[in-house]
Amino acid sequence: MSAYLWLLRLTFLKLMAYRMRYLTGIATYGIFVGGQYFIWKAVYAAREIGPEARLDGLTLAELTTYIAVGYIARSAYFTNTDSEIAARFQSGDVTLDLLKPLNFHGQWLSQAAGETLFRIAFFALPMALVLAPLFGIQAPAGEGWWQFPVLFLGAFWINAELNLLAGTAAFFLEDVTGLMSLKRNLMMLLSGLMVPLHFLPGWLADATTLLPFALVSYYPTMAWVGKLGTGHAPAFPTVFALAVAWIIILRVFNLLLWRHARTRLEVQGG
Numbered sequence: 056m057s058a059y060l061w062l063l064r065l066t067f068l069k070l071m072a073y074r075m076r077y078l079t080g081i082a083t084y085g086i087f088v089g090g091q092y093f094i095w096k097a098v099y100a101a102r103e104i105g106p107e108a109r110l111d112g113l114t115l116a117e118l119t120t121y122i123a124v125g126y127i128a129r130s131a132y133f134t135n136t137d138s139e140i141a142a143r144f145q146s147g148d149v150t151l152d153l154l155k156p157l158n159f160h161g162q163w164l165s166q167a168a169g170e171t172l173f174r175i176a177f178f179a180l181p182m183a184l185v186l187a188p189l190f191g192i193q194a195p196a197g198e199g200w201w202q203f204p205v206l207f208l209g210a211f212w213i214n215a216e217l218n219l220l221a222g223t224a225a226f227f228l229e230d231v232t233g234l235m236s237l238k239r240n241l242m243m244l245l246s247g248l249m250v251p252l253h254f255l256p257g258w259l260a261d262a263t264t265l266l267p268f269a270l271v272s273y274y275p276t277m278a279w280v281g282k283l284g285t286g287h288a289p290a291f292p293t294v295f296a297l298a299v300a301w302i303i304i305l306r307v308f309n310l311l312l313w314r315h316a317r318t319r320l321e322v323q324g325g
Contacts (some may be wrong), residue, residue, distance in 0.1 A: 179253030196281025
């Protein structure tokens with residue numbers, strides 16, 4: 056494990072050179088949260104819903120907290136592993152990764168963990184300090200104080216596995232620009248980051264809440280606002296079991312895909 060921990064530490068230190076870029080990104084996320092806040096505030100006003108009334112189980116303050124916490128969490132676990140693998144494939148540098156006496160997936164998961172730790176320290180926490188007083192973000196409700204961290208770890212792992220899956224697709228598709236764009240747009244919509252999934256029509260909500268995308272944002276943020284097991288989302292044991300199941304499914308699928316991909320590597324550059 057020492058080699059993978061070294062990669063984690065090296066990634067953290069490398070990103071320290073670009074920490075100001077992440078601090079300036081707080082303004083961008085603040086605009087995203089602010090824009091959605093004022094849209095939903097107008098929706099509540101148009102439907103003549105008071106501050107303490109609920110729209111599909113959420114007050115305006117809870118929905119604002121849901122949106123803000125979702126974006127703060129995303130700023131922490133979001134990585135460019137998929138595009139980095141694709142870029143190394145296209146340049147031919149992926150051969151250097153294959154020559155290392157390390158597991159290919161282990162290398163990238165370690166680097167993703169290092170980047171996430173960096174993002175928590177220099178992106179998510181400073182953003183929380185700015186957005187919390189600005190939009191009145193509420194503290195974790197009920198059991199959310201411990202459920203959220205557990206589901207956040209699951210969100211990181213599932214997001215990392217999805218990135219590995221998309222990055223490995225470069226071995227077959229060669230140009231994965233369109234796939235990357237599709238994946239990120241689906242992630243924004245199907246993860247519940249833009250709209251809570253239980254706001255969708257019944258059949259669509261039922262379908263999306265079973266997908267791995269829901270475990271990346273929807274369930275962790277619902278845990279934060281204390282809504283797991285309230286009728287709008289399953290209880291924590293069900294969500295945790297779903298997360299474990301998807302982690303295993305994605306891990307096995309990545310292993311099978313990688314076993315086939317490494318036998319047909321065709322380097323484009325180098």
